Amino acid sequence: MTQAHFFNFCGFLVQSVPCMLLCLRPFPPESFSIRRKYMVSFFGSLLLAAAVFSFFAFLPANQHGKDGLPLSLEFYANLFMAATLILCILLMFRVIRESLWKKLLVLCLVIDYAVFLYSGVNIALLLFPFPPIVKTGVYSDLSFSLYLILTLLTFPLLRRFMRRRLSSYLERIEPARLRHSLLIVVRLTALYAAVLFCLFLIDDSTEQRIAGYLTASLLFCSACLTISIWLLFWEIQKTEEEAQYKNLLSIQQLQYRKFTDELDSFHRTQHDMRHHFRAIDSLLREGKNEEAAGYISECVSIIDSREQEIFCPDPLINALLQYYVGEARQSGIRCEIHVRIGRCPIDSVDMTVLLGNCLENAVLSCLRSEEPRLIRLNMRIVNSTLAIRKYLQRRFLLPLRISEGK
Numbered sequence: 001m002t003q004a005h006f007f008n009f010c011g012f013l014v015q016s017v018p019c020m021l022l023c024l025r026p027f028p029p030e031s032f033s034i035r036r037k038y039m040v041s042f043f044g045s046l047l048l049a050a051a052v053f054s055f056f057a058f059l060p061a062n063q064h065g066k067d068g069l070p071l072s073l074e075f076y077a078n079l080f081m082a083a084t085l086i087l088c089i090l091l092m093f094r095v096i097r098e099s100l101w102k103k104l105l106v107l108c109l110v111i112d113y114a115v116f117l118y119s120g121v122n123i124a125l126l127l128f129p130f131p132p133i134v135k136t137g138v139y140s141d142l143s144f145s146l147y148l149i150l151t152l153l154t155f156p157l158l159r160r161f162m163r164r165r166l167s168s169y170l171e172r173i174e175p176a177r178l179r180h181s182l183l184i185v186v187r188l189t190a191l192y193a194a195v196l197f198c199l200f201l202i203d204d205s206t207e208q209r210i211a212g213y214l215t216a217s218l219l220f221c222s223a224c225l226t227i228s229i230w231l232l233f234w235e236i237q238k239t240e241e242e243a244q245y246k247n248l249l250s251i252q253q254l255q256y257r258k259f260t261d262e263l264d265s266f267h268r269t270q271h272d273m274r275h276h277f278r279a280i281d282s283l284l285r286e287g288k289n290e291e292a293a294g295y296i297s298e299c300v301s302i303i304d305s306r307e308q309e310i311f312c313p314d315p316l317i318n319a320l321l322q323y324y325v326g327e328a329r330q331s332g333i334r335c336e337i338h339v340r341i342g343r344c345p346i347d348s349v350d351m352t353v354l355l356g357n358c359l360e361n362a363v364l365s366c367l368r369s370e371e372p373r374l375i376r377l378n379m380r381i382v383n384s385t386l387a388i389r390k391y392l393q394r395r396f397l398l399p400l401r402i403s404e405g406k
Contacts, residue, residue, distance in 0.1 A: 009051045011144050012081045015114065016047050018155045020085075022110050023092055025162040026170055031098050039095055043088050050084035102170050105182045108189050109166070109229070113158055115193055116222060121146045123219065169233060174243070174346075177236055184232055192225045250316060250352055257323060312339040316351060317379075324359035333366045333373045340380040355388070362392055 020043045029036050093103055124146050173181070283292035311321040317339065325335045346354070359377075366373040376391040 011147060012051050013047060014144070014147050014151055015117065016081075016085050017044055018151055019110050019114055020047065020088055020092070022113065022158060022162055023089070023106055024096075025159060026106050026166045027096050027098055027102075028167070028171075031096055033095050033097055043091075046088060047084060050081050053080075099175070099178065101175070101178045101182050105170075105178070105185060106166070108182070108185045112189055112192060112225060112229075113154075117147060117150055117154070119222065120150050165233070169237070173236065177239070181232060181236060185229065188225055188228055192221055311337050312341055312379075314341060317341070317355065320352070320355050320359065324356075324363060328363045328366065328375055331363070331367055332371070333363065333375060336374065336376040338378045341386065342381075346386055358388065358390060362390060365392060
């Protein structure tokens with residue numbers, strides 16, 4: 001029984017530690033409330049401590065040799081290690097400051113990887129002519145060796161996929177598509193896990209022909225799962241690229257409208273420039289230097305107000321704000337804009353409609369009122385949610401039925 005506990009100890013580490021490392025890999029370092037390298041060390045130490053405790057705590061009792069005791073102790077030892085693994089998963093969900101859907105998607109993919117290792121080892125035990133195995137626990141010496149070899153072969157590939165492909169995918173995907181992807185992956189995972197029921201049939205079957213058919217079905221299901229997940233990511237990547245093209249097109253249209261407005265304004269300014277020079281020349285000839293200086297300062301302030309202002313790094317939101325704030329200021333409406341966001345978490349099409357209507361209605365509402373007129377807009381990310389607060393200060397020409405200030 002000492003050998004059985006030792007293989008349980010090593011097998012638990014071989015299966016659990018790589019999976020926990022893969023769960024942490026797709027997320028950027030800034031999304032961790034505790035530094036990622038500390039979390040990796042903590043999870044590895046916790047799983048190792050659980051395996052060591054299970055080995056030494058249940059080993060002395062197993063040496064008594066009572067009937068039925070080894071099986072019972074094996075069950076409790078495995079239950080203890082499984083509870084430790086669940087604790088690590090809960091800690092991962094608590095430490096990573098990302099959307100719940102992203103963490104669930106990563107967890108489902110890691111579960112698929114664990115199921116793949118399990119089915120791959122059992123298929124190898126059936127297909128290759130290994131000597132008879134005396135199984136005294138969850139793992140035998142042969143099955144543990146197969147787990148170790150298969151993990152060493154597949155873990156670097158999946159780690160690279162998590163770091164390069166899945167990480168960029170999670171960063172760019174829209175929330176609605178993220179939930180859709182999670183639903184598909186959960187269904188595929190459930191179907192794939194259900195196929196493992198065939199392994200119990202393989203263990204109970206006595207005919208090699210039936211075992212061959214069931215092994216082929218497992219290989220087919222594994223290939224279908226891999227291809228389905230790859231096609232899912234490929235389709236979503238293409239959809240995201242199309243959405244980005246539409247986003248760029250919307251930005252270019254806004255910038256073109258802004259450019260045409262500025263070009264018209266430049267032509268008007270150029271046409272009126274001779275009048276400004278004549279006014280300044282008249283003031284200077286009359287010795288009114290202070291009035292001339294004030295007039296020049298007023299002209300400079302008008303020119304400065306027409307310069308483009310960068311409100312936020314997101315190009316779509318920045319283009320919308322530049323266009324409508326420029327329209328408002330040209331109409332004599334004072335604007336106070338405070339935007340503290342990086343990449344917008346909302347779909348670009350929805351964001352164009354939402355923010356565009358909000359700013360357009362604010363400008364039109366102020367145009368129908370007397371001075372003083374003020375538009376104050378605050379935007380920021382609160383718990384992965386975009387928060388927008390708009391405030392209007394205006395005095396109406398006629399009494400309206402809407403409340404002032406909102």
